[in-house]
Amino acid sequence: MTVLDTRALGRATLARQLLLERADMPPLAAVAHLCGLQAQEPQEPFVGLWSRLRGFEPGSLDDLLVERRVVRTHLMRRTVHLVTADDTLAWRARHEAMLRQRVLGVYRRDLDGVDLGELAAAGRDVLSDGEPRTMAELTRAVADRWPTTAPRALGEMLVAALVPMAQMPPRGLWRTRAGVRNLPLATWLGRGIDPAAPDGSDPVGQVLVRRYLAAFGPAATADLRAWSGLAGLPAAVAATRAELIAFRDERGRELLDLPDAPRPDPGTPAPARFLPAFDNAILGYDDRTRVIDDAHRGLSVAGERAVLVDGRVAATWATEEDTVVVTPLRRLTRVERDEVAEEGRSVAAFLSDGASGRVRFAAT
Structure with a gap:
């Protein structure tokens, strides 16, 4: 099996991440190709797209947000991402269990005794009037039913996990300072999230495998897990394996990839690029040494x-x-x-x- 060294993997990453040369690609297509942009810092996606797209204009991303073609939402790793509306609706149900578990990982004791189904129903009832709310406003509206539960725990569970939400503009617009106001995705986008496959198959997981490799490959299943926050998607990887090719890295890990995806010569010149905080070109891997030395790994999670x-x-x-x-x-x-x-x-x-x-x- 062919071994890809760190430099070869790095060049592949740059090519997939549109960082080897700026792409002539509309911002919507770029957001889709990149499987979303990490966006908990609202202004950072603008730098991320400017570094990747030729002639990028910030107003074009503003338009996508206002026109509801991209949304800010909790998704991969329970972090806020800027994702196309279509991908948000298609992927959200697949991430729901992970989102709940990650909130519970922080607030399990606080939420002990809280029926999450009842909490979700209460939150949806409050939001049924179509008015965006901050997390604090939403929490106050339901808190009388759980008076001994920490408000922050109720709010985080509602906003990040139980009710699929979009963060409303002007949050996330260019040079705009605005707090987070939440509205259910179904209300904001006019259509509900796609339901999970009833037969136990994982078609969305298979899509995520292919899309991740297109934007981040070649990669190990541990990298896929680190990017998505999902538990490795073993059934989806198994279902797609016949259409993939395999390599090994210098550590001996198996790396999977799409056959026709770009893998530039390791000697290909790479231009200087300025990345935004929390860029997925770094965070999207378990083993980040293709892009950053282990000694500096902490910088990537410190903003x-x-x-x-x-x-x-x-x-x-x-x-x-x-x-x-x-x-x-x-x-x-x-x-x-x-x-x-x-x-x-x-x-x-x-x-x-x-x-x-x-x-x-x-x-x-």
Whole structure:
């Protein structure tokens, strides 16, 4: 079986994630291809798409949110993602058990004795008037039925698990600060989520396997599990295995992939790219060494924005007023530094509508 080294896997990831070269792709198609964008920080998806799409305009993503073609919702790993409306409705039921278990993992003691079916019914009853509500407002409306239960536990279970929700605009719009107001997906999108397959088969799981590999492969089942939060999708992997090809990584793990998906030559040049916080190009794997050194793995879950140099995380970046500040994690060569500075000036211009192109390297 062919062994793919770290550099080969890294180049494949860059190609699948639209980071090897910017794509001429509409934002809706990009969100779909990427299986959604991590979005708990509302402004970060704009940087994520700008780094991946040629000529990306923030207003185009605003339009998709307002027109209800993409939604902000809890999905993979129980984190907020920006997902196409079609994928949200098709995938939500498959994630429901995981969402409940993840909330219970935090609030099990608080929710002891709470009938989750009754809680869900109470929440839906409150929301039946079609008015968006904050989690606090929703919790206050049902709390009299569970007066001894921590309000936060009731709210998290309702909003993140029991009632499939969309977070309403203006939350998530470009340069807009707005709190989270929730409305059931069925109300916002005008159609309910697709039901789970009644015969115990897992057609949605099979779709998730194929879609994940298209955007993240080659990958191990542990990577699929880390991305989705689901328990490895073993039946779905087994059902699709005949149409997949297999490799091994340098650790000996089996990696699955779609036969015709891009796997560029490891020597393919990789341009500097500025990633947003919590980007799935890093978080979408159990073994992240194809993109980031283990020594820096913690940065990816701490909300640090990463700079890719030659396809790997080599710096972090932040903004200070109108300046992009780059903090290297290793010594950059002069050529690398110049490339990062050029891309940083472009990021600064994007974030300021062309008013600034300032970049500064922090002392290390």
